[in-house]
Amino acid sequence: MQEAGLPHKTEDELVTEEQKKTLLAYLQKSHGASDSGERKITLKRKSSSTLKAGQGRAGRNVTVEVRRKRTYVKGGEAAAQPDADTPPAVADSSQAEAEAARIREEEAARAKANEDARNAEVERKAEAERKAEEERLKAEEAARQAEQERLAKEATEKSAAKPEAPADPAAAAAELQAKEQAEQKGGKRGKAKEKERRDAPGSRSGGGKGRRELSLKSERRTKRRPSHRQSALHVETQGGEFKPTEFISREVEVGEVNSVADLASRMAIKASEVIKTLMGMGVMATINQTLDQDTATLVVEEMGHKVKVVSDDVLEEKLEASLKIEGDTEPRAPVVTVMGHVDHGKTSLLDYIRHTRVTSGEAGGITQHIGAYSVETKGGQVTFIDTPGHAAFTSMRARGAKVTDIVILVVAADDGVMPQTEEAIQHAKAAEVPIIVAINKCDLESADPDRVTNELAAKDVVPEEWGGDTQFVKVSAITGEGVDRLLEAIVLQSEIMELGAIAEAPGQGVVIESRLDRGRGPVATVLVQNGSLKQGDVIIAGECFGRVRAMLDDTGQPTKSVGPSQPVEVLGLNGTPAAGDDFSVATDERSARELAEFRADKSQERRQATQQAAKLDNMFANMVEGEKRILKLVIKGDVRGSLEAIIQALADLGNDEVGVQVLGSGVGGISESDATMAVTYGAAVFGFNVRADKAAKTLLEKEGIDLRYYSVIYELIDDVRAALSGMLSPEIREEIVGIAEVRDVFRSPRYGAIAGCMVTEGSVHRNKPIRVLRDNVVIYEGELESLRRFKDDVNDVRAGTECGIGVRNYNDVRPGDQIEVFDAKEVMRDPRVGSFVSVNDVKVSKDLSYAEIYVSSLQVNEPAEQEALIKVLNEGPRIEKLIGTAMASVPANDSDEDGISSSDAVQQVKRLYGAQKVGHTGSLDPLATGVLPMCFGEATKFSQYLLASDKKYWTRIKLGVATDTGDADGDVLETRPADHISAVDVEAALPTFRGEIQQVPSMYSALKHNGQPLYKLARQGIEVEREARCISVFSNELAGFSNADGVVEVELEIHCSKGTYIRTIAEELGAQLGVGAHVTALHRRAAGPYTEQDMVEIDELGKLRDEDVSLDKFLRPIASTVGQWPEVVLTDATAFYVRQGQPVQIPHAPTSGWVRLSESSSGKDNLFLGVGEVLDDGRVAPRRLVATQ
Structure with a gap:
């Protein structure tokens, strides 16, 4: 305010309106353009008008040309043109004038040195041009006046009535020049008014598209205000000495996201011009549509402007500036990511290190999302990140690789390098993270670490022993072998990297x-x-x-x-x-x-x-995809990472005919708003580890919308893939059923040409379409009119038989032609599932007389459409395969007892109890009946201990017949008489099969060779060498012997260890007796602590379930799975550390072996926590724990 000349000193002083205007004038001048001194501008104009002399037809049109020249002498902009926004009161103020004069003098002094030379030159040229132009104009004016006087005189003589003469052009020019001189003498007030007039909104010189005048000698672009009065003089719009207004190139700021309206405003043009340019570039856009930075840059450059790329991240930069970290760097723990293929043991390995059970807590035994755990090791603290191995979790694995310091690549020794293994290698290399390879499952017999090393070396992961830079460690997540060496490798790698924060x-x-x-x-x-x-x-x-x-x-x-x-x-x-x-x-x-x-x-x-819907190419694509069928879904998940993985996996499904559209997704339970969206758009609702609330469930059930729950991600993906497969249109597949060769041609008055044929392949059917081939080229396609064998009409003729064939509407049949009979059938594109229909279960009756098939339809509500789809499903091969598989699991035996496989038993019990997680404790031969313990929920963590428990069997063996499978279902290999064998002979041979013995597994066992079960290889006729295994047979007693009509059968009671094959014992017993043998019946009497007295039949469970009787009374405590181990009761303080996976010292614990861990409770029984192992130092380390709050 002091610089503006105001007397104010403190913030409390008042400011008058006049002082405000003075301050405003000062601020406007201080921020305005600098004065550039006096300038002379000379403008030339040439105009023409038409003058009509005389009347009637004798009148003539005379063209009059007027040339004018103006010279403007102007001071600097600051002096000559005050800001249009300055109020008149400020301009008249003496104080403002004094301040403006001072500013002009300062600006003139600074610019004088640069302007003197240019002004002198401009003045000299202007004076010379002015004198020359005045001389020329005087001569032209005299000639014009003489011509006008002559024409006027002639017109007067020819007509009595003289027309009104137009305004004298010379007088008009003189008047205009006098007015300009008066304005120049008027001083600053006149110039200010002139500028206000030019800058007025209605003035052509203040903007718009009127004619613009340019002079190369002027630094400003001026425009002429149009006259408000009519004149006979018009400036030519083309030609002359003046050019149109030049294009103004602006510097346009382009952000990351720009709307069409904003972009047009920055370029000072209409939005329609921008839209027109976008259309020329192939993009359909509206005025409110946003453009990305690249597109906006192209538009601005296309329209001739300069691009200035600006950042929208001002707030981001502010946050980044506030987070500048300064201080001393301290060593930090390494962040280790465990990566690898699904089921290769990543979580199990981390579980062993952490001494807790994580895998069992994950649905399906696979990791559903990233878990982060901090573990104390001998070398210090290490943070582990466990990533999923399933194919659907690509983005989550990439995310894990980006935040890690070291990647542990887990590869199963019996499986080798798999697709997700290769993907993990790519993520680690892209993130430039060192890799440590952990070859897991080295405790298995089928493990082949050398093969894994070779496969990884082919992927450019070379071990240090071969000259590479990657550490390879052989480990076992079950026994703990090599885990210490793996931790040492991690610590060593982190020390080399010198991690700090x-x-x-x-x-x-x-x-x-x-x-x-x-x-x-x-x-x-x-x-x-x-x-x-x-x-x-x-x-x-x-x-x-x-x-x-x-x-x-x-x-x-x-x-x-x-x-x-x-x-x-x-x-x-x-x-x-x-x-x-x-x-x-x-x-x-x-x-x-x-x-x-x-x-x-x-x-x-x-x-x-x-959004690409407005683009031309996408518009045409939408026209083409009008018939595309879309499966609409609403998906809710428990965590964000799994939800992203599901959506990404679903986006990869579909093709040109079918696709998936996720209408809504989110984290949390299924609410009523989700159900409303699904009802509105007819979408199915999927919940991943979440459930629907009561309101949502009621609405979905009322509207008939499909609601499904999942806990394993690939089950959800498989169901969606199955639904999409059903949505595909059936494929028309042709099958050639017969070929007939034309031997001769006969004429029939009724049918025309009759071909005498020999059926060479298949059968010729009367009611099926045919093709006529000549030289293997189809020349006609139609249908048969007659098919005869001798003189009899027949429906079909088989191969090797002669027949007469009449082709409808075709008589050009020749000897040597072939008649091809084919059948066109509609088959499903994917044989697994019918259209919109998925098969949930197949049940076969005990007598194999009928089967029940349970199906569910997805997004099909019309009964007629459901029946049509089920009809298609029945006609396809899917049902036949399912029924065949179900029949194979119902063996026939002599005792009429119904055997069932372990997997089938699990599925039935799972449905009866409505359980989410059920596991059996050892594969039960489909031939066998008897005891099969099943574990629910948390009890599945302890099923492995039941797997290793002893078993008791009763078996019936038939002597004299050896089969390839060791049972009655196999092919007979050898038959020998066995009626000479007695019970004494059998009892004498049994001691050979007691105690610890070496047993070679059967080729029809479930053991794997190079990842393939042996029974699959056996069915292909492939036999591989099997190593003998050590088993224990604690007892085998003769329970029965019969010899009726030469059929000798033996009954045995056998108590044996895990992994014992009763079929193999029967085969070896028959071989020792010299007659061969096979098992005809097998019954398990006990498995670990559970006997037949504890058993309940599945059929009985089903009946009780139908009668609404609670089935919980048949459940046994989890602790009963490890009842053979001594119990150790912990105090509350000790139990706290055990729950964290830490070993504890217990005074009254055994000195070695495994123990049951329980916590003292105020109730009748102690609270079971899990199992532990006594370490060498006497501490008890937890190995498997129940998840408790």
Whole structure:
């Protein structure tokens, strides 16, 4: 204000209106253009008009040309043209004039040195041109006046009435010149008025598309204000000395996302011009549509403007600036990601290291999402990240590789390199992360580590022993072999990398996983990479923000602060961030909210910008895809990572005929709004590890919308793939059923040409379509009119038989032609499932007289359409295969007892109990009946101990007949008389099969060779060498002997260890007796602690279920699975550490072996926790624990 000449000193002084205007004038002048001194501008104009002399037909048109020249002498812009926005009161103020004069003098002084030479030259040229032009104009004016006087005189003489003469052009020019001189003498006020007139909104010189005048000697572009009065003089619009207005090239700012309207505004043009340019580039756009940065850049450059790329990330840059970390770097723990193919033992290996059971907690035994765990090892703390191995989790594996320091690549020794193994290698190399290879399952007999090493070397993963840089470690997740060496390799690699982080700084890291938890709200699993994260910090993660209300470590314990390389669960965010989003601590909640909202808006703009429906090419594609059938889905999941994996996997399904459209997805339970969306659009609803609330379930059931729950991701994908397969149109497949060769041709008055044929292949049918082939080229396609054998009409003729064939509407049949009979059938594109119909179960009756097939339809509500689809399903090969498989699981034996496979038994019991997770404890031969313990839920963690338990069998063996399968269903290999064998002979041979013996497994066993079960190889006629295994037969007693009509049968009671094959014992017994033998019946009497007295039949369970009787009374406690081990009761304090997987010292524990772990309870029985093993130092280490709260 002092610089503007105002007397104010403090902030409390009043400011008058006049002083405000003075200050405004000063600010406008100080920010305006500089004065460039006096300038002379000379403009030339040439105009022509037409003058009509005389009247009637004798009148003549005379063209009058007037040439004018103007010279403007102007001061600098600051002096000559005050700002149009300056109020008149300020311009008249003496104080404002003084200030303006001072500014002009300062500007003139600065510019004088540069302007003197140019002004002198301009003045000299202007003066010379002016004098020359005046001389020329005087001569032309005299000639014109003389011509006008002559013409006027002639017109007066010819006509009595003289027309009104037009305005004298010379006088008009003189008047205009006098007016201009008066304006120049009028001073500053006149010039200010002139500028106001030019800048007025209605003036042509203030904008618009009127004629524009240019002079190469002027730095400003001026425009002429049109006259308000009619004149006979018109300036020519073409030709002359003046050019049209030049195009103004502007510098246009282009952000990451730009709307068409904003882009047009920056270029000072109409939005229609931008839309027209986009159409020329093949893009259909509206005024409100957003364009990405690349497209906007092309549009601006296409329209001739300069592009200035600007960043929209001002808030992001502000946050980044506030997070600059300074301080001392401290060593940090390595972050290790476990990667590999599905079922190669990644989670089991990490489980052994962590001493807890994680795999059993995952549905289907596979990892459904990324888990992060921190583990204390001898070499220090290590953070492990377990990634899924299934093909659907590509993005989650890539995300795991990006946040890790070291990748452990787990490869099964019996399976080798698989597709997800190769993908994991690619992710690790793309992230430039060192790899440590763990060859797992080395304890199996079929393990081949050398083959795995060779396969990995072919993928450029070369071991150190071969001159490479990759450590290879042979491990077993079951026995623990090599795990210590693997941890040492991790520590060694981390020491080489010299990992470090700044602990005393605001926390930064990455979101590993997020989910919506009932009761706790959004929960995010984050990995801190730098700095420290504390309770109460305000964090921003992707599009979400919030204050950390609570933090839980990987063991579920609350914590107040975590440092680098530590995973933690965070509560307090306002939503579930996407897995892989970076998180950081913000300075305050307001800035975090602004940045989160900015990111959300930006994400929304990007989604709108990527919509392709308005593009021309997509428009034509939509026309073509009008018949495409879409499977609409609404999917809800428990965690964000699994949901992303499902959506990505579903996006890869479909083709040009069918496709998947996910209408809605999210984390959390299925709500009524989800159900409303599904009802509105006719979509199926899938829940992955979530359930629908009562309102949603009622609405879906009322509207008949399909609602399905899943806990294993590839089961969901398989069902969707099956539904898409059913949506495909049936394929028309032709099958040639017969070929007949024409030997001779006869004429018939009724049918015309009759071909005498010999059927060479298949059969010729009367009612099927035919083709006539000549030289193997089809010359006619039609149908038969007659088919005769001798003189009799027949329906079909088989190969090797002569017949007469009459072809309808075709008489050009010649000897040597071939008549091909074919059949066209509609077959399903995918033989697994019929259209929209999936098969849930197949039940075969005990007498094999009928089968029950349970199907469900997806998005088919009309009964007529359902019946049509089921009809197609019945006609396809799918049902035949299912029934054949079901029949194979119902063996026939002499005792009329119904055998059932272990898998079938599990499925039936699973349905009866409505259980999600059921597992059996050892494959039961389909030939066998008897005891089969099954484990539900958490009990499946302990099923392996029942697998290793002893078994008791009763078996009946037939002597004298040897089969290839060891039972009555196989092909007979040899038959010998056995009636000379007695019970004494059998008892004498039995001791040979007691104690520890070596047994070679049967080729029809379930053991694997190079990943293939032996029974599959045996069915292909392939026999491989099998190594003998050590088994224990504790007892084998003769329970019965019969010899009736030469058929000798022996009954045995056998008590044996795991892995004993009763069929093999029968075969070896027959071989020792010299007559051969095979098993005709097999019954398991006991499995571990469970006997026939504890058993309940499946049929009885079904009957009780139908009678609404609770089946829970048949369930046994989990502790009964390991009842043979001594029990160790823990105190509350000791049990706390055991639940964390830590070994504890128990004074009264055994000195070695395995024990049952229980916690003392106030109730009648102790609370079973799991099983443990006594270590060499006397501590008890937990090995398998029940998941308890």
